Amino acid sequence: MTNNYILHQEVSKHNSKDDLWVILHGKVYDLTNFLSEHPGGQRIILKYGGTDATGEFSQIHPREIIDQFLSPDVCKGEIHPDSTLATVEKAETEEEKQVRLAREKMPNIQEMYNTFDFESVAKNVLKPEAWAYYSSGSDDEISMRENHNAFHRIWLKPRVMVDVKNIHMKTRMLGTEVSMPLYITGTALGKLGHPEGELVLTRAAAETNIIQMIPTLASCSFDEIVDAALATQTQWVQLYVNSDRNITKAFVQHAEKRGIRGLFVTVDAPQLGRREKDMRVKYSDEAPEEMEQKDVNRNEGAARYISTFIDPSLSWKDLPWLKSITNMPIILKGVQTSTDAILAFKNGCQGIVLSNHGGRQLDFAPSGIEILPEVMDVLHREEGFNANNFEVYVDGGIRRGSDIFKAIALGASGVGIGRPALFAMSTYGQAGVTRLIQLLQDELEMCMRLMGAPTVQHITRDMVDIRNLKDHFVANPMDHLSHSAYERMVPRGMLSKL
Amino acid sequence: MTNNYILHQEVSKHNSKDDLWVILHGKVYDLTNFLSEHPGGQRIILKYGGTDATGEFSQIHPREIIDQFLSPDVCKGEIHPDSTLATVEKAETEEEKQVRLAREKMPNIQEMYNTFDFESVAKNVLKPEAWAYYSSGSDDEISMRENHNAFHRIWLKPRVMVDVKNIHMKTRMLGTEVSMPLYITGTALGKLGHPEGELVLTRAAAETNIIQMIPTLASCSFDEIVDAALATQTQWVQLYVNSDRNITKAFVQHAEKRGIRGLFVTVDAPQLGRREKDMRVKYSDEAPEEMEQKDVNRNEGAARYISTFIDPSLSWKDLPWLKSITNMPIILKGVQTSTDAILAFKNGCQGIVLSNHGGRQLDFAPSGIEILPEVMDVLHREEGFNANNFEVYVDGGIRRGSDIFKAIALGASGVGIGRPALFAMSTYGQAGVTRLIQLLQDELEMCMRLMGAPTVQHITRDMVDIRNLKDHFVANPMDHLSHSAYERMVPRGMLSKL
């Protein structure tokens, strides 16, 4: 980093794709090389090329993300204290107006009875780019939807005549006692949905006594999120390993010093997934003239480029180093086969998260819940394994208390939720997240009671029917001629309405 | 119970959530603690806090339900004979007007050809809260719909060239000869659908010579229902075991004295299920101001609270006591696994009902018909078992005569119907219920004749194909892009209409 002072006029010259400077928090950065790595797309950066982007930037990114992901030499200096440039005042757009009106008509929070109520309200009130970013999945979004679908292939075998007066769903996760086997997993860019971003989740987690996993790509800074926690509150952190291992080392050791109790290393995202809804929304943003003219063959988004801030060369060989820099338990997040589950155990990890990244990475990757039974089977055959020294978590598609029950029955130590928490946060803030978690507690309590399982320990594998869990049924193509020619039967009460 | 006289003015002071009195049939009750246990929700009680609720109450509850479920000390005294308070006259609401108009346009009863005709007409003419209460199921209503779906996974293997001139479908249930292997199961709150409530079912059962099971939560009193029966008519009774065993004992012994021939102990409802449609309708009722202000995190309905009037601690240990207080045959209603079926047999019950409570309790609980084959298999391997000393019934999803045939073929002694009877009662009263049962008789007779099974004894397991009965197919998430881009084929006759 230099001590150079730079004038706004100078910055404004660097406003093209091949030479792009941007002012952030009073400093000038050359983002030319970073352009193609930006997970949020090139356009938004190009739009602010040569100008002060602090306003837009700070709405979704913490200040220190710059140092966390970029090498120091991209900083060209500081804006000269005397240099000024008028910031543009934006009038309320039609889109913003729609969002504002939708927020005014939001239903009472008491009317939220399940996760889908929150999601459907969020769809109404989120900005299009926020909805697209939160709700999208990779390619055809098959895996994203499969995640919840898979739970529908698991049926229950309820036991009756069991004393279920008192239900206890407390359990331990990586040593912490929690109110239920559920945590909030790390998801990026919380400020897209709520002005206070991840802090909302921190507070709701405290209120309900569950664990929050701090995302690497949070909108709030890591320290802000830790500071927002209660002294007694347990937090975990998610990690993208940087190509520059020193950045990672500094981050990990800082996290440990701040009291983080679990290091969740993301292993399913050496490259960020293609999410077409997100790409489409980003495209429709105002685009600089020049970009239209060339590179039509280049795919907007990160598809053909990979980042330096997420190291795609990360492999089992890096684990000893990672273990050497921290005493936090290391959990691999994004394991998708029993083979890799065994490798994680043998390589000295303390656990895994079976996850396909919410269906945001590889389409047709299986859901975590689908592979859970076989993972537990092979782990149980492994010498030295037990559920205390190696914990298996599942995320993806958890939408009902019965989903949690099913995961526990199949051997999980707990489950993570991502989007549901984002949607609750984006609509009703902390009260929304708290209500969401209480609804899941209500549902889980109901499920445990009706299953005849008064405690988490009573939830066992023989209580679920997984006969069709691994079946992926694709119906024959529709026989349109035959179906069209057929006249549907209609019950009498609906005929009278015609 | 005291002999206190209380004035309306005094009652009217107790009108808040934390101090709630209500006048019913001239007596004053403190319902503060009962508030959260009321299966019908808190709002309706809060609405009448501090006032005389007799009118609304008696429209759906029998007078003695108070003594049956509440301890005597909630009664604070009687209204002073001289105290008067004007009752409010309600004008016809828009909603009531719609219902009235719909009733005027009801089709002729002769046009009812199947259970769905009744259901669809009921949807048009029932008050929203009645429709919501009758038609809803738990959570995503998967089990509720699965109940009938499961029958569609059973196919028939019809025999031909059998003399089927005469069809006999008479059979015996717990010693009573009935006209067909069908009974009306216990369902709550009959007056929501018909001003005479359960008495309508009693009379139709007499007319068609089938058995009615009297529900615990009937709108009419137990004695009213028994009084409405013919001297020769057999009735059963459904039981929720109260935490106060004396209340239960008194109820059971009274029932036996009145000639009830079967005691059906509900074992699948230690807590009443979450039914979101029902919750939504209850929410939209007028809500007292104060309730909006706090407790937003509390889930309306019974989800987080359990009742004292349904004892969640009921277990196998209670069976000897239950057997000690009555000579009626004891049947467990709501068994859902073959393991519990065996336990019921070994613990000296006279039968079980395989049921998931009409899909109103635990979502993803299997349908009774799905587990029937395995239940019969394990029972037949049990020493001492035969179909005469231990009867297996099924309810849930019976909508066609062929459904009855399938259940009998798989070993059931009979089947129960709930909602269809409610819908027929709610639309055409006794004539509706009678026609419903006759339609099912017609369908069953047709089915037996076309299957080559002239009597119930001729209906055997080799006549049904249950190859896919236990399969729960969930289709892959739809490939929307591919389906949207495809242009559907259209037969020529429909093109001409475009």
Place this chain on the structure above:
Amino acid sequence: MTNNYILHQEVSKHNSKDDLWVILHGKVYDLTNFLSEHPGGQRIILKYGGTDATGEFSQIHPREIIDQFLSPDVCKGEIHPDSTLATVEKAETEEEKQVRLAREKMPNIQEMYNTFDFESVAKNVLKPEAWAYYSSGSDDEISMRENHNAFHRIWLKPRVMVDVKNIHMKTRMLGTEVSMPLYITGTALGKLGHPEGELVLTRAAAETNIIQMIPTLASCSFDEIVDAALATQTQWVQLYVNSDRNITKAFVQHAEKRGIRGLFVTVDAPQLGRREKDMRVKYSDEAPEEMEQKDVNRNEGAARYISTFIDPSLSWKDLPWLKSITNMPIILKGVQTSTDAILAFKNGCQGIVLSNHGGRQLDFAPSGIEILPEVMDVLHREEGFNANNFEVYVDGGIRRGSDIFKAIALGASGVGIGRPALFAMSTYGQAGVTRLIQLLQDELEMCMRLMGAPTVQHITRDMVDIRNLKDHFVANPMDHLSHSAYERMVPRGMLSKL
């Protein structure tokens, strides 16, 4: 039959449900007892009670159907030659006008490319009661639609590099050489669709050199249909066995004398099926006042009554008698299990038709094609069986040339079509039926050529994949909340249309 002369005035007095006379072709019949047996419903007869119904009657029934199904004593005498009564001239109804206009807009016959084109045009131009009668199936019409669906569970295994220059699809059925392995099966009431009724099918069968099976319940008389055939043309006849065996004997022996080459005894219809669409249309016909007033519990249609003209006591014991009265080959039509297939063979029949009566009798009866493989398997294990001394036919759901191919591959000697022929006849008359059969020939020729099977003998079982033939998949109930909250992906070209 008496020689009495009766006056119109006398007849007109017998116009109630309990005393019902009708004039047909100059004779007076007492139909009081027949009322409940009429497959076409009571209403239509009641409508003409006490009047001359010859016009309506002769539009759908042959004159001799009376003698064929009714005992002689229902004839009360002849109308006195001098007695006259004005016949009512009916103006064109709105419904008739719609049908007429639809017929005027019918597409060119050259635009008919498949069976569904005919069906969809028929839906537009048929009178409602004709469409309802032809198109309806029993109960929920599951079996009716399953019939064609089942073929979609059979996939092909095409062989290449085979000389398929010349394709021969000629074959023999019960000794007759035909142009392809297809026949027109017997279906009732042809005049509902075409003024010339079954004669149209006779002529088209001659034109295309396939066999027609004459239905018992034809609109034209048996002799008319035989007379319409070419001298060289083979016809079969379908038989409902009458309770009065003499009527049957006379009919069978007359048929043999007229040169009929196959006697197809219907065994799947001891009682005519419940077809609710048909019942609904019949109800909506003008109904006599009195009928509304009582018997509301009685189901319109034949459901609760069985006929004398179709003997429900027919059983294997009757076969020796049947064989004794004719030398025609006896084929049982409507066999639905391999057990009964064996019995038919052992009882000396010459063949069977695997059929569920077009899905018009017992819902959830399997399709013929589904059971064909197991039927052939057990027959081939039977001593003395070969495909020449016992022929197996299939009907139900044949809609494409490939359906015929699949049936032949699985061992059928040929297949029958019913509704497709009716729809082609009802729209384009003889030219329609001929085109229909030629389309099926084109499709079958194409299929044989692309399968590498130049003759019928080359069509073998290893050419079809029946892995899922017996699977009856029922999807899980839809997860409506999840599906509603999800935002579908849309390809860009369809977005632009929004």
Place this chain on the structure above:
Amino acid sequence: MTNNYILHQEVSKHNSKDDLWVILHGKVYDLTNFLSEHPGGQRIILKYGGTDATGEFSQIHPREIIDQFLSPDVCKGEIHPDSTLATVEKAETEEEKQVRLAREKMPNIQEMYNTFDFESVAKNVLKPEAWAYYSSGSDDEISMRENHNAFHRIWLKPRVMVDVKNIHMKTRMLGTEVSMPLYITGTALGKLGHPEGELVLTRAAAETNIIQMIPTLASCSFDEIVDAALATQTQWVQLYVNSDRNITKAFVQHAEKRGIRGLFVTVDAPQLGRREKDMRVKYSDEAPEEMEQKDVNRNEGAARYISTFIDPSLSWKDLPWLKSITNMPIILKGVQTSTDAILAFKNGCQGIVLSNHGGRQLDFAPSGIEILPEVMDVLHREEGFNANNFEVYVDGGIRRGSDIFKAIALGASGVGIGRPALFAMSTYGQAGVTRLIQLLQDELEMCMRLMGAPTVQHITRDMVDIRNLKDHFVANPMDHLSHSAYERMVPRGMLSKL
């Protein structure tokens, strides 16, 4: 061919179905016998009977197609140099106007994110006859849609913690190194979609370094297509074997001389398939009066006729001859069973394409990807077989990079795309095809990286789950009454929109 000069007036006399002359490029042809063989239907030829059709003809056919498919004697002579006839100027039709307007509103090419985007835009901008020809499949289009569906029955088993920094997807096909395991397969009539026809594909293939297979029925001439290629560019050619083997021999030897590196003999099309959408569009073209009058029973299109220019007698016996006339590797295109795969190997071919001709030939033929595993299994058991001396390709339904991955994992040497290239070409020309291929490269690279497979060699069979690949699920017919009577659940956010 004669040296006769003919006048326009003479030609114009031969304008009927039974005597049909047409002028093409100055020569007069008698097409009477060819009429019924024309894959594009009779109508279009009849329309130009007796006139100069050069304009219409050259818009979709190369000049030499005449010599390639017709025998010399159909040429009656040349038009006399002095003979003139006014050509008709056509005004822009409404349909052409719609297409022109749609083209003006086409989205930016940067907005094309997947194959379906191109297809959906093509649907908007293609002429109806072009869309019908490109998009249609045989009969009910089941196989056509099954082709992509089948890939959805294959799920992935992603490996993590693998160094995937560098992804290499280069591979070799029949000796040529290509940028990825993908080629553009031969598809007919490119000028229907783009004025430059197949040349567009040639140039895009060069730009992206993949192989183009030249179709027999191209709109451009074979030599034009070869001439458009780079000197270093590899091309293959597709072959329909002519009944006149000399025509085939000349064509093959010319191809070899021009440097073609692979001869793909089409074996799945002894007769061209029935494509009803295509037939319907062709019918709706203006039809000569006389045709309406007769032959109504004749099916428009090629269904009942077979061509001489595609020899239906081609069989294994012809292979030695074919091998004798060329040194190009011979690959059979359209193999659909493992039995024929073995025969191809044993008969000395160099490879096969598992294909059902894009679902355009035989409906219910399996997709290539479905039979790939069993084909590879039997080949690997064959002595002498290895993936270098016998290459297996798959086409049909490839729409995503993951589809390519799945085919490679199951043993394919590469995959072909047909329609996607046509749709990209028809919309954005060469840039469109290039972008399409780059999108597939992006997707495949993403897939390989997220699967932990850095090179094509790392893509192995244990990475895919094919448990349900061979299952053809057909759902039970819909239970319409039950579904209609049920009231769907709606999440709260969507209720508020009502």
